[in-house]
Amino acid sequence: MSAFGIKRCHYVTDQGAEYPLVPDPRSAEGRRARVEREHPALSRAIGLLSLCVLVAAMALLLPQAAEQLTRPEGIAQHTGTFTSPVDLPKWGNIALGLVTASASTERALRLRCSRLLDGGAG
Template identity: 45%
Template structure:
């Protein structure tokens, strides 16, 4: 679960930067400079790890109060 949260969190932070530089988005909410800049190989490893962690949770059908109850 830790790998899933870290992987998604770091990748979302880095994805927010290029999205915030799109002119209509930048005009509306401003631009965002990500405080974290990881090498591409580490981004891919974290993304793959997050996908594998999510698949493992889905296949085991485990409940996590942190992740599953947040949507309720």
């Protein structure tokens, strides 16, 4: 189990035999598994792209979030203010959020866990 649901599931018989369960081929997870099985190079490229998007989003959004968190006077008097070196326009932050959501969804559909990217689950 992970914070987002079941990542792996096995059927265990009374005799102890273990069979991995696979996602329904018509589900989003099943379609992503089919791409991985039938087009492994494309699947790796998609996975690498989603990884790059998530790392770039972290590098762009964390400084902006730190600036917003240190802006209130009560916090600023204790910690000082942080000025982000990144200042995206509103449409840039919205676009980055949408692309990040797509990359996160792709990571979830792969049914694999990464301790770094998936919050320590796995």
